[in-house]
Amino acid sequence: MTAVGFVGLGIMGSPMAGHLVAAGHQVTGFDLATEAVRKLAQTGGRTAGSVAEAVDGAEVVITMLPADPQVEQVVLGEGGVLEAAKPGTLVIDMSTIRPETSQAVARAATERGLRALDAPVSGGETGARQASLSIMVGGAEADFAQARPLLEALGKTIVHVGPAGAGQVVKAANQLVVGGIYALVSEAIVLLEAAGVDPGPGLDVLAGGLAANRILDLKRESMIARQFQPGFRIDLHHKDMGIVLAAARQAEVALPVSALIAQLIAAGRAMGYGSLDHSALLRVVEQLSGRPA
Incomplete structure (x- = not known):
């Protein structure tokens, strides 16, 4: 079991978080939409009232957000993932954003003693619900190896494609x-x-x-x-x-x-x-x- 903080429980994130719960992981989720948070609780996940609360105590943090501004705010901003996570935490951003934003996240994570992967997905809502996503991962090989068991609960095709930003x-x-x-x-x-x-x-x-x-x-x-x-x-x-x-x-x-x-x-x-x-x-x-x- 891995303690996972999951931020972003939208059309894609909600079923993905549910799959991680079903796989036996301890998932604490946060989303601005309270209904999405309640839905996670119904599947057996834990709920949080803020990004920092979702990240607290997590070994791995997963973000699934709409675009660059949300990732910059949630991950890099005040009270965000990098500020709240404990040293050594693996941050996996599964949003689809600009490669340079993923690279900036990776640099900021390293400066704080954290590790980061960019792991965008393909397959849409159907793939998220069926846990059949294709996942393209950028970052360090060792971090990818740690993340892979979690990603296997979410997708069928999971490939490490290169350094930070390569996934994007x-x-x-x-x-x-x-x-x-x-x-x-x-x-x-x-x-x-x-x-x-x-x-x-x-x-x-x-x-x-x-x-x-x-x-x-x-x-x-x-x-x-x-x-x-x-x-x-x-x-x-x-x-x-x-x-x-x-x-x-x-x-x-x-x-x-x-x-x-x-x-x-x-x-x-x-x-x-x-x-x-x-x-x-x-x-x-x-x-x-x-x-x-």
Whole structure:
């Protein structure tokens, strides 16, 4: 059993914390949403009234937060994780943020006698609920080895990808590929329907050939039915594409297709689809083609 402080019990964090409880760990959770904290208590976890209280006595602290500002406040800020954690604590940030923010967290942790990993995830709400996430981890190899038993309660594919910040770079690459596939699947649906072809059998064929991918496997039926209940919102993918473009600028590489995907996702947000699942990129493609929404 490991004493875990868990900060951020949202759509992703709540089931993840629950899996750690089910795996036999002592989990103390905090979130600004009191309902999320009560839900953790119902699964057998402990509740905290502040970040510092959640971190107190923890051997490992996990954060799962929306974006850089929240990570900077919760981890680096006054009364935050690094200030409250005892020396030697392993801090695992599983948020999707800029690589340079993860590197800043790692440096600040080292200065305080702590250790830090960046461990963003892929798989969305479904992956979090099914404990089938892909987890890409940046940081020291020894710290990854300590974290792995905990991460195995949360995901199926768990890979140490390099030093601090590397996990976030891999996550950026993941998000550009996911966005690109959603755009292409959306275009395929629009083409099939406009040509009078039933997209159901059409996408079934694609899913069995070289065009096969996880989005076709998991989302083709809901996309055809225009069911866009959020597993991962367009708002968040918009944030992630900003990370992709910033990382490309920092690495001094050109990613022209990624830039187009970022614009399509930004358009979806501007059209009012930000709270919908990122598969609602189909709506953007339909409108560009003058097809009825």
